[in-house]
Amino acid sequence: MSMPLYKNARSSMQWTQLQQLAKQEWSIAALFSQDESRTQRYSAQTGALYMDYSKQCIDDKVITNLLDLANSSDLGKRITDLMQGMTINTSEERAALHTALRLPEGAKLQVGSQNVTADVHNSLAQVERLSQRIRSGNWRGFSGKAITDVINIGVGGSDLGPLMAATALDEWADTEIVVHFVSNMDGSQLDNLLKRLNAETTLFIISSKSFGTVDTLSNAKTALSWLLVTALLRAGTQESVLRRHFIGISANSVKMSAWGIHPEHQLQLWDWVGGRFSLWSAIGLAIAIRIGMSQFRELLAGAHSMDMHFATADFKGNLPVLLGLLAVWNSTFLHIHAHTVLPYDGRLSYLPSYLTQLEMESNGKSVTHSGEQVDYDTCPILWGEIGSNAQHAFYQLLHQGTQHVSCDFIACVRHYNDDAQNASLQHQHELSLANCLAQSRVLAFGNDAVANIAASCDADKYKHYRGNQPSTTLLIDELTPHSLGALVALYEHKVYVMASIWDINPFDQWGVEMGKQMAESVYQSLQQDNNSPFDTSTNQLLAHIRQLS
Numbered sequence: 001m002s003m004p005l006y007k008n009a010r011s012s013m014q015w016t017q018l019q020q021l022a023k024q025e026w027s028i029a030a031l032f033s034q035d036e037s038r039t040q041r042y043s044a045q046t047g048a049l050y051m052d053y054s055k056q057c058i059d060d061k062v063i064t065n066l067l068d069l070a071n072s073s074d075l076g077k078r079i080t081d082l083m084q085g086m087t088i089n090t091s092e093e094r095a096a097l098h099t100a101l102r103l104p105e106g107a108k109l110q111v112g113s114q115n116v117t118a119d120v121h122n123s124l125a126q127v128e129r130l131s132q133r134i135r136s137g138n139w140r141g142f143s144g145k146a147i148t149d150v151i152n153i154g155v156g157g158s159d160l161g162p163l164m165a166a167t168a169l170d171e172w173a174d175t176e177i178v179v180h181f182v183s184n185m186d187g188s189q190l191d192n193l194l195k196r197l198n199a200e201t202t203l204f205i206i207s208s209k210s211f212g213t214v215d216t217l218s219n220a221k222t223a224l225s226w227l228l229v230t231a232l233l234r235a236g237t238q239e240s241v242l243r244r245h246f247i248g249i250s251a252n253s254v255k256m257s258a259w260g261i262h263p264e265h266q267l268q269l270w271d272w273v274g275g276r277f278s279l280w281s282a283i284g285l286a287i288a289i290r291i292g293m294s295q296f297r298e299l300l301a302g303a304h305s306m307d308m309h310f311a312t313a314d315f316k317g318n319l320p321v322l323l324g325l326l327a328v329w330n331s332t333f334l335h336i337h338a339h340t341v342l343p344y345d346g347r348l349s350y351l352p353s354y355l356t357q358l359e360m361e362s363n364g365k366s367v368t369h370s371g372e373q374v375d376y377d378t379c380p381i382l383w384g385e386i387g388s389n390a391q392h393a394f395y396q397l398l399h400q401g402t403q404h405v406s407c408d409f410i411a412c413v414r415h416y417n418d419d420a421q422n423a424s425l426q427h428q429h430e431l432s433l434a435n436c437l438a439q440s441r442v443l444a445f446g447n448d449a450v451a452n453i454a455a456s457c458d459a460d461k462y463k464h465y466r467g468n469q470p471s472t473t474l475l476i477d478e479l480t481p482h483s484l485g486a487l488v489a490l491y492e493h494k495v496y497v498m499a500s501i502w503d504i505n506p507f508d509q510w511g512v513e514m515g516k517q518m519a520e521s522v523y524q525s526l527q528q529d530n531n532s533p534f535d536t537s538t539n540q541l542l543a544h545i546r547q548l549s
Contacts, residue, residue: 003090006074008073009072012073014066014069018333022333029445046309048482048486049476049477049483049486051472056329056330066326069501070321070325083307089272089508092508096507097116098274100117101273119270123281126282127267127284131288131289134203139203139244146201148198149180149198149201149202153204153206156361157274157276158208158278162207164348164353165299169299170290170347172292183216199231203246207283208250209275210252210255220259242260247261249266249283251270251271251273276357280303298485300485306490323472324494324495324497325501331377332377336380336470337381339382339407340352340382340384341410343384343386344388344411344436345432348479355491358492358495359491361512364378366504387409387411387436399466400464400465406469406472407443408473408474409440410473411432412429412478413475413478414478415479440471440473443469444467444468446466447465449465
């Protein structure tokens with residue numbers, strides 16, 4: 001399949017106009033004073049998600065030019081090509097079909113000789129079959145006891161996606177089976193778990209697209225050794241341990257079989273699924289085990305609803321398009337090089353880490369599709385934290401530091417049931433929501449956000465709040481599997497919009513691959529000596545490392 005050609009917006013008239021607009025003095029407070037209807041005009045909604053972007057440094061001229069810039073970059077065609085499975089991952093010559101993972105049954109998508117929809121739903125049927133066996137207690141360990149704990153071993157997207165979603169939706173869990181997540185190569189996470197879990201009732205999911213990732217396989221090897229110690233003492237065998245205690249998820253069935261994963265317990269991925277876009281696939285098995293397949297399908301349905309909005313809504317009211325264009329405006333034109341994600345909901349504690357990978361691994365690029373070096377800023381540095389924690393950590397820099405930072409505030413309008421038993425929790429939720437809305441005001445308006453403190457701040461300069469930090473507020477009616485799916489898909493498509501304007505490929509990660517290769521090279525060099533440096537003193541190891549460098 002031939003790779004599509006798109007226009008590069010860098011040479012467009014709108015790009016030049018936006019550069020000129022960015023030079024003017026922007027004051028969010030002044031923009032609000034000039035327009036009483038600003039909040040209504042600079043907002044959009046789809047389904048359970050409402051987006052208020054009125055506290056961005058924008059006016060109608062900026063929005064018009066950003067929308068025209070989107071058209072000049074062939075964004076509409078790029079969206080269509082994404083959905084239809086065109087070869088948009090140009091450096092790896094493949095499609096990027098994470099949207100196909102949440103297509104409903106009955107939808108049809110054929111890419112080359114592959115019936116994508118049929119393959120996806122066959123895989124989901126396997127996820128349902130295996131998760132139901134585990135949840136029902138029918139999956140037994142080598143000693144005949146039912147599984148009580150599941151450990152998902154993965155790294156990057158194979159860890160962050162399922163960890164984020166399973167944590168966010170844990171109140172939807174309807175099973176006593178506990179799901180754990182292990183990713184750290186040094187073994188510390190796994191060690192802490194193995195000390196307190198029962199080998200006879202613990203199941204491992206090995207998630208690795210290539211089934212060659214050293215981080216994941218080193219943890220898997222340790223897990224197997226731990227199981228065998230117990231199994232062999234109780235007349236178990238390696239074959240029974242491998243068959244009853246391991247599930248593999250990968251695009252490489254040969255390597256899964258060679259490792260010892262039973263064919264019936266192998267779940268398929270495809271080369272067109274990027275790790276950071278894979279939680280919708282069999283990688284989401286851990287989520288399905290915890291909340292059930294019906295709720296997992298609701299997660300997929302929520303993401304699909306955002307896909308349809310992205311593909312069909314006019315750009316003027318298209319949430320992913322607007323969110324992506326605002327990010328480009330801030331990073332490329334206003335030169336705001338930092339962005340923070342601030343969810344005011346403890347259930348979304350892992351969302352900032354998930355989005356850090358999604359955005360920075362996708363758009364941390366400096367070469368266009370045609371191989372040219374960019375001469376403009378692309379992805380900002382992204383980080384975040386639960387809002388209440390962040391207020392007592394890095395908000396000091398946001399309010400009074402020297403760095404310009406753009407922010408996303410995320411909150412749920414409704415949470416606890418409105419009854420007497422939950423009255424205290426409801427009060428806490430309202431307090432959190434009030435903090436979310438208040439902080440965005442102070443960041444935007446500075447001293448003027450609260451009139452009675454303005455004079456005090458003017459007198460004591462160390463109390464001065466400069467304001468003018470741009471932010472977007474995303475309100476979710478209620479956190480459910482469906483609304484979470486829509487929220488995550490919103491950010492996936494935001495990333496694609498940004499990449500389209502910058503004309504970069506968001507679906508490869510060659511920088512990550514180089515790091516892996518170098519680590520393997522250093523490891524092999526360290527192992528060449530008969531006296532392994534890992535068995536020597538720290539000084540000897542350091543001397544060996546200096547030799548390598």
